[in-house]
Amino acid sequence: MKLLETYQTFYFVGIGGIGMSALARYFNASGKKVLGYDKTNTKLTQQLMSEGIDIVFEDLIGEKVTSLQKENTLIIYTPAIKILGILDYFNQNDFNVLKRAKVLGLITENTDCIAVAGTHGKTTTSTLVSHLCKEADLPFSCFLGGISENFKSNFLYNGSQYSVVEADEYDRSFLNLSPDWAVITSTDADHLDIYGDKNHIEEGFRQFAALVPEDKKLFVRKGIEIGRDHQTYAVNEKADYYSDNLRMDHDKIYFDFHTPTETIKDFIWEIPGIHNVENATVALAILHNLGVDFETLKKAIARFKGIKRRYTKHSYKSGKxxxxxxxxxxxxxxxxxxSIKTFYPDKKLLVAFQPHLFSRTRDFADGFAESLSNADELILLDIYPARELQENFEGITSKWLLEKVTLDKKEGSTLAEAFEKIKEKDFDILLTVGAGNIDTLYDPICEWLTLNDN
Known part of the structure; x- marks a missing residue:
């Protein structure tokens, strides 16, 4: 942390990323000068600019770059960016250049860090932990991988004793953290472009688990072997901390929560899916261990609104x-x-999905085909390449993936054509899903459904 205190200016290369923007907001809130580059002007970058952060969208070495002094400027970049003139300039001129994960790790060194890791569930869990900390008025700051619907940001400052961070396994970034408390939600195969195979992913999570001091607590979903002492959590099966007696009433889930010594009945939770009750279970376990009473936690968890683009739902008078x-x-x-099929078993589901990365599409093609075949109808968008080049993945296309899907009603689409195709479909429920730029369909779809709601 002392290293960070020597700088007054922080330049973010790729500032529009969800993890990068949280860090930018942290330094901005700390009174530092923050500026940066991103290739795309989005709602998030517009919000950052409205908060006083200066952002450029062209890879040009202009005065804003050349006027920076290396003695008091720290350059922070995301490994998702491979080739960029601005980044080359900083490296060639001997600026101190650090990865985002390294900077986040430095921040966690002087806090009681609560780190949430896992190939699935870490964003919901870390955001819920942050929400519960806020409701309990604990002195904390959080760095999230999604936008909380409760405080409309991926960063919140409410003090500095605790830090809540999403521990990202990509590029082994989470090994830079200094966790005092940690969660591992899942260790499924992913990011095989980095790890190679599932065994190496699991080894990465074991290395992360080893970072937690023996006198602190590590919470691991029951069934995951992590190679050290830990507390287990689960749903509908006994563990150190577990939830059961799940009941659904309209869009709400009721459940009972068990600690090693007591049972607390009738928590109310509005986020669908058993996997999300798992996330709630471990969040409650952490806050219980931090000394927060269950009356406070019951009220707080009932007020949790979720995360933007994590099952963000809109209902219309027409029934859609x-x-x-x-x-x-x-x-x-x-x-x-x-979750959709459980809540709405008789409704016709149209899915519009945009695969993210050629490598992930290649590595999990059969799994994608099986999961997408559970829809009633599918619109499959072109693969979003992100950091990858298509010429390195010959034959890996959406058309190739679509052929593996067993649905009768299925078709491919470009992003530009997708909205018009959606408007032509007969559906009760529309699900748009993916981590690329399919989110640009969100506002047009909402406006269209609202306009035609009768």
Whole structure:
């Protein structure tokens, strides 16, 4: 942390990323000068600019870059960016250049860090932990991988004793953290472009678990082998902390929560899916261990509104429902679709899905095909490449994936054509899903459904 205190200016290369923007907001809130670059002007970058952060959208070495002094400027970049003139300039001129994960790790060194890791569930869990900390008025700051619907941001400052962070396994970033408390929600295969195979992913999570001091607590979903002492949590099966007696009443879930010594009945939770009750279970376990009483936690969890693009739902007078979700792995898509089918078993589900990364599409093609085949109708968008080049993945296309889907009603689409195709469909529930730029369909779909709601 002392290293960070020597700088007055922080330049973010890729400032519009969800993790980068949280850090930018942290330094901005700390009174530092914050500026940066991103290739795309989005709602998030517009919000950052409205908060006083200066952002450029062209890769040009202009005066805002050349006027920076390396002695008091720290450059922070995301590993998602491979080639960029601005980044080259900083490296060639001997600026101190650090990865986002390294900077986040430095911040966590001087706090009681609560780190939430897992290939699925970490955004919901870390955001819920942050919400519960806020409701309990604990002195904390949080760095999230999604936008909380409760405080409309991916960053919140309410003190500095605790930090709540989403521990990202990509590029082994979470090994830079200094966790005092930690959660591991899942260790499914993902990011095989980095890890190679599932065994190496599991080894990465074991290395993360080893960072937690022996006198603190590590919470791991029951069934995951992590190679050290830990507390287990689960739903509908006994563990150190578990929830059971789940009941549904309209859009609300009721459940009972068990600690090693007591049972607290009738928590109310509005976020669908058993996997999300798991997330709630471990969040309650953490806050219980931080000394927060269950009366406070009951009220707080009932007020949790979720995360933007994590099962964001709109209902209309016509009976139609629109759900938008960030899921980009077969396990996540299965969880979302099964939740919809559980709540609305008789409604016709149209899914519009945009695969994220050629490598992930290649590595999990059969899983994607199986999960997408649970819809009633599918519009499959072109693959969003992000950091990858299509020429390195010959034959890996949406058309190739679509052929594996067993639905009769299915078709491919570009992003530009998708909205018009959606408007032509007969559906009760529309699910748009993916981690790329499919979110640009969100506002037009909402406006269209509202305009035609009768």
């Amino acid at each position: 429902i629109y759900i938008d979700d960030y899921a980009h792995h077969p396990t996540e898509i299965n969880a979302v679709v099964s």
